[in-house]
Amino acid sequence: MATDSSTPLNVLRLRSCTLTSAFCRNIVHRHEPPVTSTPVRILHEDLERDFIIIDKPGSIPVHATGRYFYLSLVEILQNDFGYKKVYTVNRLDRLTSGLMIIGLSSKRAHLLAEEFLAGTIKKEYIARCTGEFPAEEVIVDQPLLTVDRQMGLNIVHPDGKQAKTVFNRLHYDANTNTSVLHYVFPPSGQxxxxxxxxxxxxxxxxxxxxxxxxxxxxxxxxxENLGKGGIDVTPTEERIAPIPPPQFQGSPNPERLTTPEQLISKPQQDEAESKADTSASAAQPSVEPEKPKLLPRETGHDIGMGSPVPLSAEAVGVITRLRNMKDEDEDWSRWRDVVFKAKALLHPQGMKIKAAPPQNQRKRGGPAWNGEGSMPPPPPSDTGVYSP
Structure with a gap:
């Protein structure tokens, strides 16, 4: 994994869709997150046997995922290099650079995948880690579990899948206090x-x-411990509702789907108005508003919903801080953008929308068509016109 200080690339995505009888256009104006300007390189091309070997730079995802589409490796190979279709055999993390073998046909990709599964093809990794790593061989045999797929977070957990890694130190740099490690996958005989x-x-x-x-x-x-030795796995139900950053404390919470008007239900409003009309002298007790049931993402309980095991308080804190850091890196766009919550018909604030007349029915008392000559002009309608 390596950083790159070159000028990042950025892509603007525009997308539209059209329906059949009615015309519906959906335009998305989206800037994909920037990636390194280091180009993808083709190291070997064998068109006869339908595969290529490429050098993938760091920061480029292999497949379209999340906010990445055009800046994914598959799209780059098809759009920039002109390959009609590519089939990935092995994959690398978005931030990891290295060699990948790409099939140009599904049949070749299937054969290459079988060789990976059989251990015929081995992968070697070089990583630079912090601190002075032990000079002798180090074996880690700890199960791993994905606890949050949205953030891509994995931890050591007793209920996870078994995983074994054998590390060997190649070099230690005292100036940067980092070590260069070597790892072969799968390990010999494993x-x-x-x-x-x-x-x-x-x-x-x-x-x-x-x-x-x-x-x-x-x-x-x-x-400060950086998760050394793993984190606590004792389950807990404690959660914290999303908290906006200081500069957006007065703004509506985009995670909140309820509005102040929804805090009092319609029957309670009718009952309160009836009591106020029938008894002006007698003091009536105030009707306590019945608070609607909040959704999980309004209370923070969406954290852990996709986890195969109950999360600990430490794991919840890690995921919460990770989400906040992601929001900050994206300039708090989730808190700045206008989010429409369609729990009912959308009505622009401060504007009235007149209901459309029943379809295929003439207005009562309007002229009828007797089948001769031209049809009478329709009565003037303001349907669909916004009036302040």
Missing amino acids: PLTGRSHQIRVHLQFLGHPIANDPLYSETRIWG
Whole structure:
């Protein structure tokens, strides 16, 4: 994993869709997150056997995911290099650079995948971690579990899938206090146990996370200990509702789907108005508004809903801080953007929309057509016209 200080690339996505009888256009103006300007390189091309070998730079995802589409490796190979269709066989994390073998046909990709599964093809990794790694061989045999797919977070957990990593130190740099490690996958004579973020999480568990890892080597997320030795796995139901940053404290919470008007239900409003009309002298007790049931993402309970096991308080805190850091990196766009919550018909604030007349019915008392001559002109209608 390596950072790149070159000028980042940015892409503007415009998308539209059209329906059949009615015309509906959906335009999306979206800037994909920037990636490195280091180009993808084709190291070997074998058109006869339908595969290529490429050098993928760091920061480019292999497949379209999240906010990435045109800046994914598959789209770059098809749009910039002119390959009609590409089939990935192995994959690398978005921030990881390295070699990948790409099939140009589904049949070739299937054959190459079988060779990976059989252990015929081995992968070697080089990583720079923090601190002085032990000079002797280090074996980590800790199960891994994905606890939040939205953030792509994996931790060491007893209920996770078995994973074994064998590290060997190649070099230690005292000036930067970092070590260069070597890892062969799968290890010689060992079964295939490749897991998501396996190297990154096992190095974090040892207390030597990858030097520039924004996920597993960030003190704002894990604290000063950086998750060394794993985190607490004692389950808890405690959650904290999303809190906006200081500059948006007065703005509506985009995670909140309820409005002040919805805090009092319609029957309660009718009952309160009836009592006020029938008894002006007698003091009537105020009707306590019945608060609607809040959704999980309004209370913070959406954290852990996709986890296969109940989360601990420490895991919840890690995910919460990770989400906040992601929001900050995106300039708090989730709190700035206008979010429409369609729990009913949308009515622009301060404007009236007149209801449309029943379809296929003439207005009562209007002229009828007797079948001869031209049809009478329709009565003037203001349907669909906004009036302040």
